[in-house]
Amino acid sequence: MASSYDYDEPSYDNRSYPPSSQVSDVAYDPNFVPDSVKTFVVHLYRHIREKNVYEIHQMYEGSFQRLSERMFRENPWPSVEAVAPYVDNDHVFCLLYREMWFRHVYARLSPTGRQRIESWDNYCSLFGVVLHGVVNMQLPNQWLWDMVDEFVYQFQSYCQYRAKLKNKTEEELQLLRQYDQAWNVYGVLNYLQALVEKSMIHQILEREKEGLEQFTATDGYDYEGGSNVLKMLGYYSMIGLLRVHCLLGDYRTGLKCLAPIDISQQGVYTIVIGSHISTIYHYGFANMMLRRYVEAIREFNKILLYILKYKQYHQKSPQYDQILKKNEQMYALLAICLSLCPQTKLVEENVSTQLKDKYSEKMLKMQRYDDEAYAVYDELFSYACPKFITPSAPVLEEPLTNYNQDAYRLQLKLFLYEVKQQQLLAGVRSFLKLYSTISIGKLATYMEVDEPTLRTILMTYKHKMHAVDSDGKIIPNADVDFYIDEDIIHVVESKSAKRYGDYFLRQILKFEEMISELDRVKLD
Amino acid sequence: MVRERESQQQQVSYTVEQLVAVNPYNPDILTDLENYVNEQVSSQTYSLDANLCLLRLYQFEPERMSIPIVVRILIKALMAMPAPDFNLCLFLIPEQVQMEEQFKTLIVLSHYLETARFRQFWDEAGKNRSVLEVVPGFEQAIQAYAIHVLSLTYQKVPRPVLAEAINIEGLSLDKFLEYQVANSGWALEKGHGRSQLIVLPRNEYNHPELKKNTVDSIPFEHVTRIFPILS
Numbered sequence: 001m002a003s004s005y006d007y008d009e010p011s012y013d014n015r016s017y018p019p020s021s022q023v024s025d026v027a028y029d030p031n032f033v034p035d036s037v038k039t040f041v042v043h044l045y046r047h048i049r050e051k052n053v054y055e056i057h058q059m060y061e062g063s064f065q066r067l068s069e070r071m072f073r074e075n076p077w078p079s080v081e082a083v084a085p086y087v088d089n090d091h092v093f094c095l096l097y098r099e100m101w102f103r104h105v106y107a108r109l110s111p112t113g114r115q116r117i118e119s120w121d122n123y124c125s126l127f128g129v130v131l132h133g134v135v136n137m138q139l140p141n142q143w144l145w146d147m148v149d150e151f152v153y154q155f156q157s158y159c160q161y162r163a164k165l166k167n168k169t170e171e172e173l174q175l176l177r178q179y180d181q182a183w184n185v186y187g188v189l190n191y192l193q194a195l196v197e198k199s200m201i202h203q204i205l206e207r208e209k210e211g212l213e214q215f216t217a218t219d220g221y222d223y224e225g226g227s228n229v230l231k232m233l234g235y236y237s238m239i240g241l242l243r244v245h246c247l248l249g250d251y252r253t254g255l256k257c258l259a260p261i262d263i264s265q266q267g268v269y270t271i272v273i274g275s276h277i278s279t280i281y282h283y284g285f286a287n288m289m290l291r292r293y294v295e296a297i298r299e300f301n302k303i304l305l306y307i308l309k310y311k312q313y314h315q316k317s318p319q320y321d322q323i324l325k326k327n328e329q330m331y332a333l334l335a336i337c338l339s340l341c342p343q344t345k346l347v348e349e350n351v352s353t354q355l356k357d358k359y360s361e362k363m364l365k366m367q368r369y370d371d372e373a374y375a376v377y378d379e380l381f382s383y384a385c386p387k388f389i390t391p392s393a394p395v396l397e398e399p400l401t402n403y404n405q406d407a408y409r410l411q412l413k414l415f416l417y418e419v420k421q422q423q424l425l426a427g428v429r430s431f432l433k434l435y436s437t438i439s440i441g442k443l444a445t446y447m448e449v450d451e452p453t454l455r456t457i458l459m460t461y462k463h464k465m466h467a468v469d470s471d472g473k474i475i476p477n478a479d480v481d482f483y484i485d486e487d488i489i490h491v492v493e494s495k496s497a498k499r500y501g502d503y504f505l506r507q508i509l510k511f512e513e514m515i516s517e518l519d520r521v522k523l524d
Numbered sequence: 525m526v527r528e529r530e531s532q533q534q535q536v537s538y539t540v541e542q543l544v545a546v547n548p549y550n551p552d553i554l555t556d557l558e559n560y561v562n563e564q565v566s567s568q569t570y571s572l573d574a575n576l577c578l579l580r581l582y583q584f585e586p587e588r589m590s591i592p593i594v595v596r597i598l599i600k601a602l603m604a605m606p607a608p609d610f611n612l613c614l615f616l617i618p619e620q621v622q623m624e625e626q627f628k629t630l631i632v633l634s635h636y637l638e639t640a641r642f643r644q645f646w647d648e649a650g651k652n653r654s655v656l657e658v659v660p661g662f663e664q665a666i667q668a669y670a671i672h673v674l675s676l677t678y679q680k681v682p683r684p685v686l687a688e689a690i691n692i693e694g695l696s697l698d699k700f701l702e703y704q705v706a707n708s709g710w711a712l713e714k715g716h717g718r719s720q721l722i723v724l725p726r727n728e729y730n731h732p733e734l735k736k737n738t739v740d741s742i743p744f745e746h747v748t749r750i751f752p753i754l755s
Contacts, residue, residue, distance in 0.1 A: 185584050189549040248583065249615035253548075253576060289615070290608055392586050410619045414611060421638050452643075455685060459640035462676040466729070468607040476729065483730045484678045486715055492732040505750060512753045 028075045031082040036067060038086055041097065045087040048096075048137055053221065057140035065318050068104055076109065077101050092135060095126040103150050106157070113172045116158055117182040123151055127191050127233075131198050136227045141220060144229065145272045148195075148236040151188070152243050158183040159389035163404035165396070177396060185391035189244060192237040196257075199234020205260050220268045235261075235268060239275060242282045247389045249411055251286035255470065258283060263299065273310070274319050277303065277326045284333060285386065289415070292467040293341035294477045300334045304351045328358075332384035335359040336377065339366035340422055341465065342429070343479050367430075369423035377419050381412055422464050424457050432480050432491050440487045458484065544577045554581045558593050565596055568661045572609050575600065579616040586618065594621070598630050599656060602637065603665035606672055610634045626655060642670055646691040667691070676729040680713065683720040 102119035207213035245254030388407035465478035557578035601609035636645035670689040704710040715721040
């Protein structure tokens, strides 16, 4: 890796450089461009012009982070006006530079109201250029994903910022009034939608299925001299739309936006780990809210296993903290799903062990139906849910109130309502497990309810344990199933279906791996 | 039951559907969508996606929200049970709006349906006829849902249980049963007591042995992974 950016390696050596505290002692001048930044932009600009994706990626993921870490911990990067002369005043490069500039401000400093609005303007210009097809760059997927992801993040962040009206200064309020189109929800959605449409990504994925086009095989890159920018922004915008709709509480529409991507398989969305995690986190969450627990459990299990295996390779990545956070959140969501629908067989051993370490006590509590159980559902949901937003414009009249929690409270309330409707199901499930047949009367006595009530509980169980998919098809989710013949409940033992086939497959692969490893040892 | 509901969903005029598909985030179609809600009510059709699109526009511009339209959307969503449409709509309606009396009633009705408490449901619905009668087909839709839940649960259901769930009794129930026996594969039996038993059609939910055993099948892609080793 090091050899690829030898040109600025000397100045990258942390040990020979003054510690950052000394740097920030110097009065900050936004127009001063240190030599290392000069080198950085000049090289990045050159690599972009030469479509050298590999080098761009190294500089984007490596150099930019390192320079930020070393020189811009407490201050923003030099202004775009100051660096423009070093890159021929290239319009598109300047837009890209500013996009990174703002991203850095959001990540390390706290953006002012004006900066938030300027960042919105910059996205408008950048997407405008991309949408009007004058871009012929080839950028790394990581960067393109980050753009979409950051765009949605800044939108969400703006909605939160805007909703905290109480402590706003007069100047900030003035800005909100003046720039009411900044981060407007229609604008955000329409940009993402326009990227999806203009990129023809739906058609590309369709044509790929018929073997008429390559997309997944080239990781979305264009090796015939074209640009991957619009295409990949369109692709990632589908995931961006899923996320925005989840933030709005519109789970069905979110899933619909993602539908062109087949998440049952590896695909372009899995190349960048941030994109992979964001996709599955939101997909799983939306399915949980739609009561499709089995689907949510299955996907959470897969991604958690993936993270468990591969997180070590991302330790140095700037996304590492984010990976760990989403990892924890998804364990919480998995705990919720399994408490409502104990399909533990769907969870792989290693994931299951992790889950037990983290949540076995809480999951035990969630099986009960008292206030403490609710408190745990409440706690886990609040910890793991997306940062819901209120998309409408603020009412800027006295008295100013904060409404940044409203959206979250509504989703939480409705979720807990669902939990309440299912509160007796854990009890009935534990009895059903003990019998192959039992009369309604007897079970009613055990559960201390009357017979008609028990019948409603049993029907609720059936209703809640059957999800409806987007085509209206009924999907069974129950781990323990039964049917009633007049007054007798017949419990259907869920056969412990050992997945021999899968097991053998994995063992064959493992064995093969070991053999080839042994072969290598001999050669040494 | 499920299939009947599907066909209800499919009979939609394509123009508004297309409008939604092309302009999912366009405030200009708000009026069209409101008219479309009324059309769904009068023509007994249903389009969840169009209605969600409208609720989304209301969510973006709360000052344009029409309460009577939202009420209609929610009643239509109740009629789409067992699908979770009612909740999907509530997720988009601000909490203070949900506090209004009409919405509270609908939320209670939904709660009874979600927890299969049909007697309470029909009692409560009876008290709120004026709200519900606006939407034709309401009773039939809920009865269809009740029968759906019953046929998930029962192979043979006692007559009083059925009567309570669909809110039909006596001679009307006899007629109803006669129709179902002739058209939907229901059968009648004598139960252990004096009571009549209704044998519901077999499906994989009330006859779990009919469920296809796909547990140990392996997707072809997985097998391909060992091809290089086998060769």
